[in-house]
Amino acid sequence: xxxxxxxxxxxxxxxxxxxxxxxxxxxxxxxxxxxxxxxxxxxxxxxxxxxxxxxxxxxxxxxxxxxxxxxxxxxxxxxxxxxxxxxxxxxxxxxxxxxxxxxxxxxxx
Amino acid sequence: xxxxxxxxxxxxxxxxxxxxxxxxxxxxxxxxxxxxxxxxxxxxxxxxxxxxxxxxxxxxxxxxxxxxxxxxxxxxxxxxxxxxxxxxxxxxxxxxxxxxxxxxxxxxxxxxxxxx
Numbered sequence: 001x002x003x004x005x006x007x008x009x010x011x012x013x014x015x016x017x018x019x020x021x022x023x024x025x026x027x028x029x030x031x032x033x034x035x036x037x038x039x040x041x042x043x044x045x046x047x048x049x050x051x052x053x054x055x056x057x058x059x060x061x062x063x064x065x066x067x068x069x070x071x072x073x074x075x076x077x078x079x080x081x082x083x084x085x086x087x088x089x090x091x092x093x094x095x096x097x098x099x100x101x102x103x104x105x106x107x108x109x
Numbered sequence: 110x111x112x113x114x115x116x117x118x119x120x121x122x123x124x125x126x127x128x129x130x131x132x133x134x135x136x137x138x139x140x141x142x143x144x145x146x147x148x149x150x151x152x153x154x155x156x157x158x159x160x161x162x163x164x165x166x167x168x169x170x171x172x173x174x175x176x177x178x179x180x181x182x183x184x185x186x187x188x189x190x191x192x193x194x195x196x197x198x199x200x201x202x203x204x205x206x207x208x209x210x211x212x213x214x215x216x217x218x219x220x221x222x223x224x225x
Binding site: 043044 | 154155221
Protein backbone atom coordinates (compact mmCIF):
# COMPACT_ATOMS: atom_id res chain seq x y z
CA UNK A 1 0.00 0.00 0.00
CA UNK A 2 0.91 3.64 -0.16
CA UNK A 3 1.96 5.34 3.01
CA UNK A 4 3.54 8.54 4.29
CA UNK A 5 4.89 8.88 7.82
CA UNK A 6 5.92 12.05 9.59
CA UNK A 7 5.94 13.06 13.25
CA UNK A 8 2.71 14.45 14.61
CA UNK A 9 4.18 17.38 16.49
CA UNK A 10 7.53 19.04 17.13
CA UNK A 11 8.61 21.93 19.33
CA UNK A 12 11.56 24.22 18.71
CA UNK A 13 12.94 27.52 19.93
CA UNK A 14 12.95 30.79 18.02
CA UNK A 15 16.27 31.22 16.20
CA UNK A 16 17.10 27.52 16.30
CA UNK A 17 17.12 24.84 13.59
CA UNK A 18 14.58 22.05 13.21
CA UNK A 19 14.45 19.03 10.92
CA UNK A 20 11.14 17.41 10.03
CA UNK A 21 11.46 13.88 8.68
CA UNK A 22 9.21 12.06 6.26
CA UNK A 23 9.30 8.49 5.02
CA UNK A 24 7.21 7.28 2.12
CA UNK A 25 6.10 4.17 0.30
CA UNK A 26 4.34 4.69 -3.02
CA UNK A 27 3.47 2.86 -6.20
CA UNK A 28 5.96 4.56 -8.45
CA UNK A 29 7.51 7.89 -7.58
CA UNK A 30 7.42 11.25 -9.29
CA UNK A 31 8.75 13.52 -6.63
CA UNK A 32 8.32 14.66 -3.04
CA UNK A 33 6.64 17.91 -2.03
CA UNK A 34 6.67 19.87 1.19
CA UNK A 35 3.86 22.28 1.96
CA UNK A 36 3.29 24.69 4.84
CA UNK A 37 -0.21 25.10 6.20
CA UNK A 38 -1.28 27.67 8.77
CA UNK A 39 -4.44 26.92 10.71
CA UNK A 40 -7.56 27.61 8.68
CA UNK A 41 -5.65 28.24 5.47
CA UNK A 42 -4.81 26.22 2.37
CA UNK A 43 -1.34 24.70 2.01
CA UNK A 44 1.40 26.74 0.38
CA UNK A 45 4.20 25.19 -1.64
CA UNK A 46 7.65 25.06 -0.06
CA UNK A 47 9.74 22.63 -2.09
CA UNK A 48 9.88 19.84 -4.63
CA UNK A 49 12.56 17.12 -4.86
CA UNK A 50 12.74 14.42 -7.47
CA UNK A 51 16.49 13.78 -7.49
CA UNK A 52 18.58 12.71 -4.53
CA UNK A 53 20.21 15.46 -2.59
CA UNK A 54 19.64 18.74 -0.85
CA UNK A 55 17.72 21.68 -2.28
CA UNK A 56 18.28 24.95 -0.47
CA UNK A 57 15.86 27.84 -0.65
CA UNK A 58 16.58 30.61 1.81
CA UNK A 59 15.95 29.49 5.38
CA UNK A 60 14.31 26.28 4.18
CA UNK A 61 16.07 23.25 2.71
CA UNK A 62 14.69 19.90 1.62
CA UNK A 63 16.53 16.62 1.22
CA UNK A 64 15.59 13.45 -0.63
CA UNK A 65 16.95 9.92 -0.66
CA UNK A 66 14.98 7.83 -3.16
CA UNK A 67 16.72 4.60 -2.23
CA UNK A 68 15.67 5.04 1.40
CA UNK A 69 12.23 6.49 0.71
CA UNK A 70 13.17 9.37 2.97
CA UNK A 71 12.99 13.12 2.94
CA UNK A 72 13.45 15.90 5.44
CA UNK A 73 12.62 19.57 5.62
CA UNK A 74 15.19 21.71 7.42
CA UNK A 75 14.15 25.07 8.80
CA UNK A 76 16.88 27.45 9.98
CA UNK A 77 16.75 30.65 12.03
CA UNK A 78 13.25 29.82 13.16
CA UNK A 79 10.77 32.64 13.46
CA UNK A 80 7.48 32.69 15.33
CA UNK A 81 5.63 32.87 12.01
CA UNK A 82 7.04 29.44 11.14
CA UNK A 83 4.59 27.93 13.61
CA UNK A 84 2.38 25.87 11.28
CA UNK A 85 1.74 22.36 10.04
CA UNK A 86 4.21 20.98 7.52
CA UNK A 87 2.81 18.46 5.08
CA UNK A 88 4.89 15.93 3.21
CA UNK A 89 3.37 14.59 -0.02
CA UNK A 90 4.73 12.05 -2.49
CA UNK A 91 3.69 11.92 -6.11
CA UNK A 92 2.95 8.38 -7.27
CA UNK A 93 3.09 6.80 -10.73
CA UNK A 94 -0.23 8.46 -11.65
CA UNK A 95 1.05 11.84 -10.45
CA UNK A 96 -1.44 11.76 -7.58
CA UNK A 97 -0.24 13.19 -4.29
CA UNK A 98 -0.17 10.87 -1.31
CA UNK A 99 -0.35 13.10 1.75
CA UNK A 100 1.17 12.68 5.17
CA UNK A 101 -0.88 13.69 8.18
CA UNK A 102 1.29 16.73 8.73
CA UNK A 103 3.71 17.77 11.46
CA UNK A 104 2.55 20.55 13.73
CA UNK A 105 5.56 22.74 14.50
CA UNK A 106 5.37 24.84 17.66
CA UNK A 107 7.91 27.64 18.00
CA UNK A 108 8.63 28.95 21.49
CA UNK A 109 10.31 32.26 22.26
CA UNK B 110 1.45 33.69 -11.48
CA UNK B 111 -0.40 30.39 -10.91
CA UNK B 112 -3.17 31.81 -8.75
CA UNK B 113 -6.23 29.79 -7.85
CA UNK B 114 -9.29 31.36 -6.30
CA UNK B 115 -12.24 29.82 -4.51
CA UNK B 116 -15.66 31.24 -3.83
CA UNK B 117 -17.17 31.52 -1.31
CA UNK B 118 -14.53 31.51 1.41
CA UNK B 119 -17.09 30.71 4.09
CA UNK B 120 -20.63 29.43 3.88
CA UNK B 121 -23.19 28.50 6.50
CA UNK B 122 -26.26 26.62 5.37
CA UNK B 123 -29.17 24.69 6.75
CA UNK B 124 -29.29 20.94 6.69
CA UNK B 125 -30.86 19.64 3.48
CA UNK B 126 -29.81 22.50 1.25
CA UNK B 127 -27.23 22.39 -1.53
CA UNK B 128 -24.07 24.46 -1.66
CA UNK B 129 -21.94 25.24 -4.71
CA UNK B 130 -18.23 26.03 -4.41
CA UNK B 131 -16.32 27.50 -7.33
CA UNK B 132 -12.65 27.01 -8.08
CA UNK B 133 -10.96 29.18 -10.70
CA UNK B 134 -7.46 29.28 -12.09
CA UNK B 135 -6.91 32.99 -12.68
CA UNK B 136 -3.81 33.16 -14.85
CA UNK B 137 -3.35 29.73 -16.35
CA UNK B 138 -5.30 26.94 -17.97
CA UNK B 139 -5.69 24.08 -15.54
CA UNK B 140 -5.43 20.70 -17.22
CA UNK B 141 -6.57 18.99 -14.04
CA UNK B 142 -8.27 20.17 -10.89
CA UNK B 143 -8.47 18.37 -7.58
CA UNK B 144 -10.96 18.65 -4.76
CA UNK B 145 -9.87 17.94 -1.20
CA UNK B 146 -11.64 17.87 2.13
CA UNK B 147 -9.89 18.50 5.39
CA UNK B 148 -11.35 17.85 8.83
CA UNK B 149 -9.84 19.66 11.84
CA UNK B 150 -6.34 18.52 12.72
CA UNK B 151 -6.30 16.02 9.87
CA UNK B 152 -4.48 15.92 6.58
CA UNK B 153 -5.97 16.64 3.19
CA UNK B 154 -8.20 13.90 1.81
CA UNK B 155 -8.54 13.75 -1.95
CA UNK B 156 -12.19 13.58 -2.95
CA UNK B 157 -11.99 13.63 -6.72
CA UNK B 158 -9.90 14.51 -9.75
CA UNK B 159 -11.46 16.33 -12.65
CA UNK B 160 -10.30 17.05 -16.17
CA UNK B 161 -11.96 19.64 -18.32
CA UNK B 162 -14.81 18.25 -20.36
CA UNK B 163 -14.86 14.81 -18.81
CA UNK B 164 -16.42 13.17 -15.79
CA UNK B 165 -14.62 13.45 -12.49
CA UNK B 166 -12.85 10.47 -10.99
CA UNK B 167 -13.96 10.00 -7.40
CA UNK B 168 -11.92 8.43 -4.64
CA UNK B 169 -13.22 5.35 -2.90
CA UNK B 170 -15.84 6.21 -0.33
CA UNK B 171 -16.79 9.56 -1.85
CA UNK B 172 -20.40 9.65 -3.05
CA UNK B 173 -20.50 11.08 -6.54
CA UNK B 174 -24.22 11.81 -6.33
CA UNK B 175 -23.70 13.83 -3.20
CA UNK B 176 -20.59 15.71 -4.28
CA UNK B 177 -21.25 16.84 -7.84
CA UNK B 178 -18.23 18.08 -9.73
CA UNK B 179 -18.47 20.01 -12.97
CA UNK B 180 -15.32 21.03 -14.84
CA UNK B 181 -16.84 23.07 -17.62
CA UNK B 182 -13.74 24.93 -18.75
CA UNK B 183 -9.98 24.98 -18.34
CA UNK B 184 -10.30 27.69 -15.70
CA UNK B 185 -13.38 26.67 -13.71
CA UNK B 186 -14.44 23.68 -11.68
CA UNK B 187 -17.39 23.56 -9.30
CA UNK B 188 -18.19 21.30 -6.38
CA UNK B 189 -21.82 21.08 -5.29
CA UNK B 190 -22.57 19.50 -1.95
CA UNK B 191 -26.14 18.29 -2.34
CA UNK B 192 -28.54 17.83 0.57
CA UNK B 193 -25.86 18.90 3.01
CA UNK B 194 -25.79 17.48 6.52
CA UNK B 195 -23.83 18.57 9.60
CA UNK B 196 -21.27 15.82 9.00
CA UNK B 197 -20.42 17.50 5.69
CA UNK B 198 -19.10 20.50 7.62
CA UNK B 199 -15.45 20.71 6.66
CA UNK B 200 -12.78 22.75 4.93
CA UNK B 201 -12.95 22.17 1.16
CA UNK B 202 -9.87 23.00 -0.87
CA UNK B 203 -9.33 22.84 -4.60
CA UNK B 204 -6.05 22.71 -6.44
CA UNK B 205 -5.03 22.87 -10.06
CA UNK B 206 -2.13 21.81 -12.19
CA UNK B 207 -1.03 22.78 -15.68
CA UNK B 208 1.13 20.90 -18.07
CA UNK B 209 4.37 22.71 -17.33
CA UNK B 210 4.05 22.78 -13.56
CA UNK B 211 5.81 19.36 -13.14
CA UNK B 212 2.69 18.27 -11.26
CA UNK B 213 3.03 20.95 -8.59
CA UNK B 214 -0.47 21.67 -7.38
CA UNK B 215 -1.55 25.25 -6.85
CA UNK B 216 -4.11 25.53 -4.11
CA UNK B 217 -7.11 27.75 -3.72
CA UNK B 218 -7.60 29.45 -0.35
CA UNK B 219 -10.27 26.95 0.71
CA UNK B 220 -13.95 27.15 1.63
CA UNK B 221 -15.16 26.64 5.18
CA UNK B 222 -18.57 24.93 5.06
CA UNK B 223 -20.73 24.81 8.17
CA UNK B 224 -24.01 22.93 7.98
CA UNK B 225 -26.43 23.67 10.78
